[in-house]
Amino acid sequence: MxxxxxxxxxxxxxxxxxxxxxxxxxxxxxxxxxxxxxxxxxxxxxxxxxxxxxxxxxxxxxxxxxxxxxxxxxxxxxxxxxxxxxxxxxxxxxxxxxxxxxxxxxxxxxxxxxxxxxxxxxxxxxxxxxxxxxxxxxxxxxxxxxxxxxxxxxxxxxxxxxxxxxxxxxxxxxxxxxxxxxxxxxxxxxxxxxxxxxxxxxxxxxxxxxxxxVTGQPVNLYSAVIEPLKEYFSRKGAIMILLFILFYKIGDTMASAMTTPFYMDIGFTMTEIGTVVKLFGFWATLAGTFGGGILMLRMGINMSLWIFGILQAISTACFALLAMAGHSVPLLSCVIAFENISSGMGTAAYAAFMASMTDRRFTATQYALLSSLMGIPRVMASAPTGFFAKNMGWEGFFIVCTIAAVPGLVLLFFMQSAINR
Structure with missing residues (x-):
């Protein structure tokens, strides 16, 4: 002992x-x-x-x-x-x-x-x-x-x-x-x-x-608008980085857009959803976010993106298991804990990665552009999720969401040099 x-x-x-x-x-x-x-x-x-x-x-x-x-x-x-x-x-x-x-x-x-x-x-x-x-x-x-x-x-x-x-x-x-x-x-x-x-x-x-x-700050408004774009697109792998930002959390985002109807559809009450998903899930997300930050100190942003991205995909697949099992509060609690922890870790690495991609001379402009780009999947990818869920069933829908995480990981593989610049 x-x-x-x-x-x-x-x-x-x-x-x-x-x-x-x-x-x-x-x-x-x-x-x-x-x-x-x-x-x-x-x-x-x-x-x-x-x-x-x-x-x-x-x-x-x-x-x-x-x-x-x-x-x-x-x-x-x-x-x-x-x-x-x-x-x-x-x-x-x-x-x-x-x-x-x-x-x-x-x-x-x-x-x-x-x-x-x-x-x-x-x-x-x-x-x-x-x-x-x-x-x-x-x-x-x-x-x-x-x-x-x-x-x-x-x-x-x-x-x-x-x-x-x-x-x-x-x-x-x-x-x-x-x-x-x-x-x-x-x-x-x-x-x-x-x-x-x-x-x-x-x-x-x-x-x-x-x-x-820092030296080299914009000297006029024209340079404040144009120089950040010129500096960014002059980098090797600039387009791939933008695509990565678009796709890294797309599977997680698609799944999250339909979770509440999913919980209700398989028999969970509003009280169960509120208690387990919202309250318990909130603290699990905080734990994942904080834990992700500590692990990034050890592993670095690059390795963290790999590990947390894979965990996000696995946690999305767990919703397909919940769909097969049906109403089970213990299983729901486990799935929610895993999903929120992995999502919190992924979000922390995602935000750190975007910050690392900015030039200190144009931080406000470049980070605002990248974070705005990050919000596009939340709107565009979430829009057809109801159609997918209705026509594929919940198991098929969450499997598709899991597969949607793959392009982000593939892009991560091809832009190693850009991340470690």
Missing amino acids: EKDVKAAKNGFSMIVSAPMIKSILSRKMLVSLIMGFSCGVPLLLTISVLQAWMKREGVDLSVIGFFSLVGLPYTLKFLWAPIFDRFTLPFLGRRRGWLIVAQLLLMLSIIMLGFTNPGKAPWMVAFAAFLVTFFSASQDIVVDAYRREDLSDEELGLGSSMYIYGYRVGMLLASGGGLILADIIPFSVVYFLMAVSMIPGVITTIVTPEPPQ
């Missing part, structure tokens, strides 16, 4: 050493965590929380559906990202200056959204919600640029994991916490409290140091 315990301790120490613990608890990782939280809070305030408010106020479902368009800034943020690379405000530096402006305007727009009236003036609600998404997307741009410039290449994996960890917690506070509070207090107060929750991010922006300056 003692030998087993000693062996376990030795194995753990091989994975989590003293220098690694010091790295996890460093200023850079804490900043990544808090900034992730600040970026996660606003996202669902214009989606699930706002939808619940509008539904309570009796707004027509067709109008609620159109409100999804207020999220366009998240997809189009690369259009104004060059401004953040080109211009430096006269306070706090190139990154923190823009970040504090975006955060303060975001807080004001969230409060403004809380003072609107969905029942009487839905288009005023749409305007306020658009401001929230615009300033939220702007905050995302600058935070991504700051994280890339603040962290060394070796720290990107763990830093991206800490960011995603904070992001998920922020989303949980806004959606779960916001909806629970809305049963007790008015939505206007809920939105005010969500704006107040952004204060730690503002304080962090003020006290954290500005990343080191």
